[in-house]
Amino acid sequence: MRLRGIGTLAAQAGLFSLVLVAAAGAADPSYTPSGRLAVGRLPNSFAVADLNRDGHVDFAVGNHGSDDLTVLLGNGAGGFNPAAGSPIAVGDGPSGVAATDVNADGKTDLVVADERSNDVRVLMGDGAGGFAPGYSRRVGGSPAQVVTVDLNGDGHVNLALPVWQEDWRIAVLLGNGEGGFAPGPPVGIGVRHGTAQIALADLNGDAHRDLVVANGDSRAVSVRLGVGDGRFGVASTVPAGNGPSALAVADLNRDGRLDLAVGTQASDAGNYQPRLSIMLGNGAGGFRRAAGSPMAVPGAPSSLRVGDLNTDGRLDVAVANSDADSVTALLGDGAGRFRPATDSPFPVPSPLELAAADLNGDGGLDFAVAGPDGFRVLFRTPSTPAVARGRALTGRPDVVFSTGGLITKLAADGNRVAVKTTAKSSRSCGRIVVWTAPGRRSKSFSTSNPGCGSILCPRGSGCVDELALGDGQVAWISRSGGNNLELMVIAARLAGGAPKTIERAFNGAGAGGDPKGSWVGTLLGGGGVIAYSAWSVVCEAPSETACDTGEATVSVKNERVVRLSAGRRVVVKRGPGSRPLSAVGGGRMAVAQDDAVTVFARTGVRVSRVAVVPGNPPRAIALSRTRLAITRTVTLDVHNPATGAKVKSIPLGPAAALRLVGVNSRLVLLRGPRRLVLVRLSDGKLIALPISSSRAASIVEARLTEAGLFYAYNLRRPSPSGRIVYQPTTRLLARF
DSSP states (O other): OOOOEEEEEEOOOOOOOOOSSGGGGGSSEEEEEEEOSOOOOOOOEEEEEOSSSSSSSSSEEETTTTTEEEEEEEEEESSSEEEEOEEEEOOEEEEEEEEEOOOOOOOOOEEEEETTTEEEEEEEEEESOEEEEEEEOOOSEEOOOOOOOSSSSSSSSEEEEEESSSSEEEEEEEEEESEEEEEEEOOOEOSSSSOEEEEOSSSSSHHHHHHHHHEETEEEEEOOOOOSSSSOOEEEEEEOOOEEEEEEOSSSSSSSOEEEEEEEOOOOOOOEOOOEEEEEOOOOOOEEOTTTSSSEOOOOOEEEEEEOOOOSSSSSSEETTTTTTTEEEEEEESSSSSEEEOSSSSEEEEOEEEEEEEESSSSSOOOEEEEEEEEEEEEOOOOOOOEEEEEOSSSOOOOOEEESEEEEEEEEETTTTEEEEEETTTHHHHHHHHESSSSSSSEEEOOOOOOTBBBBBBBBTTTEEEEEEEEEEOOOOOOOSSSSSSEEEEETTTTTTOOOEEEEEEEEEETTTTOEEEEEEEEETTTTTEEEEEEEEEESTTTTTTTTTTSSSSEEEEEEEEETTEEEEEEEEEEEGGEEEEETTTTTEEOOSSSEEHHHHETTEEEEEOOOOOTBBBBBEEEEEOOEEOOOOOOEEOOOOOTEEEEEEEEOOOGGGGGGEOOSSSSEEEOSSSEEEETTTOOOOEEOOOOOOOTTEEEEEEEEEEEEEEEEEEEESOOEEEEEEEHHHHHHHHHH
16 A cells, blocks of 8 residues: 655634535545554653554544553554553653654654654654654743754755743754754744644745744734744744634646645634635745635644545645544645535544555555544545435425524424524523424413523523423423533423422532542433433542542443433443443434444343444444444444344445434435435435525534434525425335
């Protein structure tokens, strides 16, 4: 396999206009995550290289929480295993890892920056995946990154590290070609606050490396042209948006000049607006904003990569959306303009660092991500089977229900749907509306709670985090508080009566950011059951050390599944095997864990068990009376929930990137940011639903019940309002 990779960059993808997507969009790449790979605690940086000279991609992962480095050797088919001697102890809080040959012996070495011990270390490679301590040096502050580059033109590897100590500067270490380094001229960059990321490249064609700095406490990036001996000239500024947080350098418009991709994540005029800006270079160190830039992305950009994601010969951009739990793929037209891939952004928990390479030998670029939730690979999905365009039906196939206020949450059971709507008045906290389709009958409930109007629950939002419908009840989880967080499970009988608080949970994860305390979550309903998970978080930490740092040991205890019955709580299962509650339907509940998916009756008695496939864990689960649907890396597996026996496995092709959101006896529903896909269980055929609403900003949510499909979208003009669409199962089947 030929080793391929792409450079760094960061951003977040926002909600793009809803478009019709059918077979024409099948050429766009899509990505699906693996399970977590075995590394240390809080991985936050890594290097991608062939570490044992076998032609396959390997990883060196810096674990900020366990102060070590994990070396994972690839088999060329997407599998990775720890190397002998891994993990390797390094300094305190590794914050940057780079792979390079520092002594020109043909073997890849590793360079590690350690944030808490204020040093940089070189690990000398033996060419077989093993590493031994080499050069190390204190750098006079906390390094945030390490870049390997030849700064003085002598052919030897040099190091550049942004270092914080009262202000930011660049520590330069000049290599001697034998694995040793000497201090070069320090580079002050005039940054006193915020964060700093750097890139080094020849921006003006003089064969000297130039310095680009993204300062998170500014509205620009700075450019300093290199002199050629490790020093840099006076800085010029390039306006790039508020709070530059990620950076990449590449020729994005194919004119032979290097350009910049900059992710920004700070608020602008009081509005949180993460964006990606493309700045086109003039070949002399100057830059101008590209047409169509900046582009909205969904969360804080933390890392950016540039590469040819769809193999069309044009460079594309990938963005790690750290607080939106996703990676965005933006496809380039070769002229500096970009559009989101059909199913982008792609879900993955808490991505901080992003890289791309062909990890399984199929000729396409895959992603690897590191973050607080672990280290994962996102594989590019197979190109087949394609998703066909669903058949248009004569007459009016949909029933549409309008709501006052924007829809933020949706739940469904049978022919009923519940939505959370925003408030029309700033004095209100919004409402829950329950509609029985296809008629016009509905009822609503106020979401007001004692904490409405608090720091964590501003008026107008209602602060409803989760919503569920089932067993003749509607329930939601609401939050409030200040430094501490209060979570309330609230339920109302549809037959009548006021909402009732079922359970309260208190923890320190409000403005204080401390997870200790009691929690409730994963509220799910359907098919005669409505239930949620409850648990406690216990933290053991050194004195005055917050529990969200890598120095703390956090454990989960007192786990239980709670079912709502006639307005009261009934604990139906306790212990480690009761969390997380993953699906509810057909009078049963399902819990997915590392070793198995277990189905329980509403009483908590185990009904069936499906063992986890090694290396191919469940990504999502849906449950109905007759089907247990499990999406894996590239397939949809269908089981009998009463026995656990597998009925069939359906290849999903590019649709494997979509989220499983429902199953009934005949269909499975998958959802992406801009399309809904149905899978017919009888033969595995996939179709995209022809959703046509040019005014719809995005699908808010969708659910499939035995009765049919519900999905919701919002209109902001002429006045903010929501729409719920219902299509019965018989009409859905007619679209195939």
